[in-house]
Amino acid sequence: MNNEIIEKIKKDLHDNILEESRSHNEIYFTVKKGSIVKLCDHIYYHLDLPLVSIFATDERKIDGSFKIHYVFSMDRNDAFIILRIKVDSKESSYPSITPKIASANWYEREMQDMFGLVPLGHPDPRRLMNFEDWPEEIHPLRKDFDIKTKPPRVKGEYIYRHVDGEGVYEIPVGPVHAGVIEPGHFRFSVAGEPIINLEIRHFYTHKGVEKLFENISIDKAVFLAERVSGDNSVAHVVAFCQAMEKIALINVPLRAIYIRTILLELERIYNHLADIAGIATDVAFAFGAAHANKLKEEVLQLNEQITGSRMLRGMNAIGGVRRDIGDKKNMILQKLSNIQRDFRKLMEHLTSTPSLMDRIENTGRIYNDIAKGLHVVGPVGRASGLDRDTRRDHPYAAYKELNFKVPIQKAGDVLSRTIVRADEICESVALIEQALWALPEGEIRVHLDRIPDGQALGYTEAPRGETIYWIRTIGNRIERCKVRDPSFCNWLAIEYAVLDNIVPDFPIINKSLSLSYSGNDM
Amino acid sequence: MTVEDEIEIMGQRMNDKIKKIFGRSLHIREVDAGSCNACEVEVNALSNPIYDIERFGLHIVASPRHADMLLVTGPVTRNMELALLKTYNATPSPKLVAAMGSCACNGGIFGDTYASCGGVDKILPVDVYIPGCPPRPQALIFGIMVAIDKLEQKIKRKEALS
Numbered sequence: 290m291n292n293e294i295i296e297k298i299k300k301d302l303h304d305n306i307l308e309e310s311r312s313h314n315e316i317y318f319t320v321k322k323g324s325i326v327k328l329c330d331h332i333y334y335h336l337d338l339p340l341v342s343i344f345a346t347d348e349r350k351i352d353g354s355f356k357i358h359y360v361f362s363m364d365r366n367d368a369f370i371i372l373r374i375k376v377d378s379k380e381s382s383y384p385s386i387t388p389k390i391a392s393a394n395w396y397e398r399e400m401q402d403m404f405g406l407v408p409l410g411h412p413d414p415r416r417l418m419n420f421e422d423w424p425e426e427i428h429p430l431r432k433d434f435d436i437k438t439k440p441p442r443v444k445g446e447y448i449y450r451h452v453d454g455e456g457v458y459e460i461p462v463g464p465v466h467a468g469v470i471e472p473g474h475f476r477f478s479v480a481g482e483p484i485i486n487l488e489i490r491h492f493y494t495h496k497g498v499e500k501l502f503e504n505i506s507i508d509k510a511v512f513l514a515e516r517v518s519g520d521n522s523v524a525h526v527v528a529f530c531q532a533m534e535k536i537a538l539i540n541v542p543l544r545a546i547y548i549r550t551i552l553l554e555l556e557r558i559y560n561h562l563a564d565i566a567g568i569a570t571d572v573a574f575a576f577g578a579a580h581a582n583k584l585k586e587e588v589l590q591l592n593e594q595i596t597g598s599r600m601l602r603g604m605n606a607i608g609g610v611r612r613d614i615g616d617k618k619n620m621i622l623q624k625l626s627n628i629q630r631d632f633r634k635l636m637e638h639l640t641s642t643p644s645l646m647d648r649i650e651n652t653g654r655i656y657n658d659i660a661k662g663l664h665v666v667g668p669v670g671r672a673s674g675l676d677r678d679t680r681r682d683h684p685y686a687a688y689k690e691l692n693f694k695v696p697i698q699k700a701g702d703v704l705s706r707t708i709v710r711a712d713e714i715c716e717s718v719a720l721i722e723q724a725l726w727a728l729p730e731g732e733i734r735v736h737l738d739r740i741p742d743g744q745a746l747g748y749t750e751a752p753r754g755e756t757i758y759w760i761r762t763i764g765n766r767i768e769r770c771k772v773r774d775p776s777f778c779n780w781l782a783i784e785y786a787v788l789d790n791i792v793p794d795f796p797i798i799n800k801s802l803s804l805s806y807s808g809n810d811m
Numbered sequence: 812m813t814v815e816d817e818i819e820i821m822g823q824r825m826n827d828k829i830k831k832i833f834g835r836s837l838h839i840r841e842v843d844a845g846s847c848n849a850c851e852v853e854v855n856a857l858s859n860p861i862y863d864i865e866r867f868g869l870h871i872v873a874s875p876r877h878a879d880m881l882l883v884t885g886p887v888t889r890n891m892e893l894a895l896l897k898t899y900n901a902t903p904s905p906k907l908v909a910a911m912g913s914c915a916c917n918g919g920i921f922g923d924t925y926a927s928c929g930g931v932d933k934i935l936p937v938d939v940y941i942p943g944c945p946p947r948p949q950a951l952i953f954g955i956m957v958a959i960d961k962l963e964q965k966i967k968r969k970e971a972l973s
C-alpha cells in the first residue's frame with residue numbers, strides 16, 4: 290500500500306480524525322460527525338476516490354451509539370479508506386451527504402429504514418425498503434429487533450413524483466410483469482411516445498438477507514450468500530468467503546484460487562449471453578435470441594457437468610472450494626472453444642443486422658458524467674467510459690497472475706453495453722483457458738473450526754459489476770454483514786437512461802442494464 | 812441419455828396429459844414472489860431452443876387472466892404478499908398453483924421472518940411442490956405433470972360427487 294498517499298489523506302483530514310486503525314488494505318478513520326460532509330466531499334471530489342458503500346452498525350450495547358461507515362475505493366493503490374462516524378442513539382440523526390454526492394441517496398434512505406438513523410438535509414427522505422404499511426419506529430437491523438417479529442400492517446401512503454402538463458399521462462407497470470422477470474414497479478410519465486420521467490420503486494423482494502446473516506450459523510451463511518442474487522451466485526459467495534478468509538488470516542490454497550477464477554468467469558459468460566439474448570428478444574430478432582439462448586444453455590449444462598449445479602452452486606467454501614475440477618480440463622477447453630466459435634458467428638450476425646442495430650444504437654444513453662455521479666458499476670459503467678474493474682483494481686482470486694483486458698466503450702448506449710459484454714465473454718474464455726493451463730497442484734481447501742473476531746471487506750467483480758461485502762464477526766457468528774450488490778448502484782441510472790427514449794425501447798434499455806431485483810432488494 | 816433425449820420423452824408424456832385434460836395446451840403464469848432469480852433462470856430456460864417447451868403444449872403467458880396455472884417462486888416476501896394474492900384472484904378457476912423451488916415450498920433458506928412469509932402455502936392453497944434450489948428444467952416439467960394429474964383427480968372426484 291502506498292504510504293505516501295495515506296499520509297497525505299491523513300494530513301488533509303488532520304484534526305478531524307479521532308481514531309485510526311488499519312487491517313489488510315483497509316484504513317479506518319473515525320472522524321467527527323459534524324465534519325463528515327466536508328471530509329466526504331474532499332475525498333470524493335479532490336482525491337477523486339469513488340464512494341463504494343455506506344452502511345451502519347448498531348453498537349448501542351458497547352457505547353450507546355450507532356456507527357456509520359463510508360467506504361471509498363483507492364482504485365490505483367488497491368486499498369480502501371473507510372470513514373466512520375459515531376451517531377449517538379439519543380439523537381439518531383446525522384448530516385446527509387446526498388446533496389453533495391448523489392450516489393449516497395439510497396444508502397442513506399436504507400439506513401433510515403433499517404436503523405432509524407435520519408439523514409438531515411436529504412433531498413428525498415421517503416421510505417425505501419420498509420413499505421408504507423410498515424409501522425414507524427420499527428427498524429429491522431437494530432439489534433433489539435427480533436427477526437421473527439411480524440409487525441402489523443398499518444395505513445400509509447407512498448407519494449410518487451408527479452409530472453404535470455398538457456398531454457402528459459402516466460403508465461404504471463408492475464410489480465408483476467408480463468415476462469418471466471423479477472418484480473418491481475415502474476411509473477412512466479409520457480408525452481406522446483417519449484418518456485419524460487421515470488420513477489422506479491423497488492424492494493418488493495426484500496427478504497431480510499442482512500438480518501438473516503446475523504441469525505444463522507457461518508456454514509449456512511455461505512449458502513445464503515449464494516442466494517442473494519441467484520445468477521451472480523459465485524461472485525457473491527466468493528466475496529463473502531474472501532471477507533471471512535481475511536478475518537481468519539488464512540491463505541487459500543493456490544489450486545482453489547484458480548478454480549474459483551474459472552467458476553467466476555463461467556458465471557460471467559452465461560450472464561452476458563443471457564443479456565445479449567434478452568436484447569435480441571426485445572427487438573423481436575427471434576433468430577439471434579434463439580442462438581444466444583442456446584449458447585447460454587450450453588454453458589449451463591457445462592456448469593452442471595463441472596460442478597453438479599447449473600448455477601455453479603455449492604462449490605465455494607470458506608478456505609477454498611469443495612470439489613476439484615482439474616480432471617475435466619480437456620472437456621472444458623473443448624466445449625468452450627466450440628462455444629466461442631459459435632459466439633463469434635452470432636456477434637457477426639447481430640452486428641450486421643440493420644433492424645437490430647437501428648434499435649440499439651444511440652438508445653438509452655448514459656453519459657459519462659451521469660454514470661460517474663451515480664457510481665454506475667460493471668459493464669454498464671465501462672460502456673459509459675468508466676474504466677473500473679475490481680479484478681484489475683483490487684485483484685483477488687488468480688487475477689493477478691492472469692492476463693486480460695478490460696473492454697471500454699464511450700458512447701454509453703445499448704450498443705456499447707452489448708459490445709462491452711461481447712468483448713468480456715471473449716476475455717473470460719481466455720481467462721479460463723489460462724487458468725486451466727496454469728492450474729497449480731495441491732490442496733483445494735483449508736478447514737477451519739472457528740472464525741476469530743474481526744472485520745473485513747470482501748469484493749469481486751460480478752457479471753453485473755463491483756460486489757462488496759463488509760463483515761464483522763463476534764464469537765464465531767456474524768455480527769453484521771453489509772452486502773452491496775452492483776444493482777443497488779445501477780438501478781438509479783435507468784431513470785436517466787430512458788429519458789427522451791420512446792416507451793417501446795424501455796425493455797431493451799432495461800435489459801441492457803441487466804439489473805438484479807433480488808440483489809438490490811435483499 | 813442426453814438432455815435432449817430426456818426432454819423429448821418427458822415432453823411427449825406431458826403433451827399427452829395436457830391433451831387429455833386441457834384439450835390443447837396448458838397456460839402458465841409465472842409469479843416471482845421474492846425469489847433470488849435463479850428459479851427464473853430455469854423457467855426461462857424452458858423456452859430456449861433446447862427445451863422449447865411450447866412444442867409440447869405448454870405456454871408461459873403474460874397475464875394471470877389467461878392462465879390455468881400459477882407457477883410461484885420465492886418465499887413470498889411481505890412486500891409481495893398482496894401482489895401475489897391479487898394475481899391469484901385474477902386467475903380464472905379452476906386453477907392450479909405450483910410452488911417452485913425450496914423457497915416457495917417452505918421458505919427455504921429465507922425461512923419465516925419479518926420479511927418472508929415462509930412459503931407459498933402460507934398465502935395460497937398449493938397443489939404441487941417442486942423442490943430444488945433451483946429445480947432443473949426436467950424437475951420443473953415433472954412437477955407440472957404431477958399438477959396435471961392432480962387436476963384430473965380433482966375433476967374425477969367432482970364428477971363422482973355430482
Ligand code: SF4
Binds near residue numbers: 944
Ligand atoms: S429456491 Fe433457490 S433458486 Fe429458487 S428462488 Fe429460492 S433460493 Fe433462489
